[in-house]
Amino acid sequence: MVEMREVKLPDEQAELTAMEERIFSTDRFQSWAGYEVFWMIFHDQKVGSIAFVPNLMPGLSWDEDAENQGNLWLVSIGVDPDFQRMEIGTEAMHWLINHARERGIPRIISNFRVSNHASRRLHQKCGFETVSIIPDYYRDPQEDAELVRFDFTKVP
Numbered sequence: 001m002v003e004m005r006e007v008k009l010p011d012e013q014a015e016l017t018a019m020e021e022r023i024f025s026t027d028r029f030q031s032w033a034g035y036e037v038f039w040m041i042f043h044d045q046k047v048g049s050i051a052f053v054p055n056l057m058p059g060l061s062w063d064e065d066a067e068n069q070g071n072l073w074l075v076s077i078g079v080d081p082d083f084q085r086m087e088i089g090t091e092a093m094h095w096l097i098n099h100a101r102e103r104g105i106p107r108i109i110s111n112f113r114v115s116n117h118a119s120r121r122l123h124q125k126c127g128f129e130t131v132s133i134i135p136d137y138y139r140d141p142q143e144d145a146e147l148v149r150f151d152f153t154k155v156p
Helices: 013-023 088-102 117-125
Strands: 002-006 036-042 045-053 072-079 107-113 129-138 143-151
Touching: 002 088, 013 045, 013 072, 036 088, 045 088, 072 088, 088 107, 088 117, 107 117, 107 129
Parallel strands: 072 107
Antiparallel strands: 002 036, 036 045, 045 072, 107 143, 129 143
16 A cells, blocks of 8 residues: 655655656656655655646646646656556555545646656556647657546546
8 A cells, every 4th residue: 555645845855856866767857846746655665756736727838728727737656666567656646536536626637758658558547538649748858748637527
């Protein structure tokens, strides 16, 4: 069972950055200002993190639709390679879905590199549907993003 605990910033910034470097080869964050960030705790050990913006406002390049106001934007989810394939990411995603539901948030929006098949499987397994492909969203290396959404208005 995975426990979720809020990251204490700035005190745990260095530890969070080191975790990000173990998990992601690209697309790491330099600042977590404005995000809610949680550790994934498994057997008393920090094994991953999840970060999100709890109240998405218009202004992102793909977010011109007023329908997206008030949605939760899942910015990052990752599990330490030594703990992958143990359903930890799935448990964290279910926690996030319940967290959003309890707050009355209508949708969760997320995106990932089109080459990230593990992220696609996780999102699909947890009920997200593809909205669109965003050309050239990522840099270094340049790649398209797949935009996905979990819509509470379509889920009983």
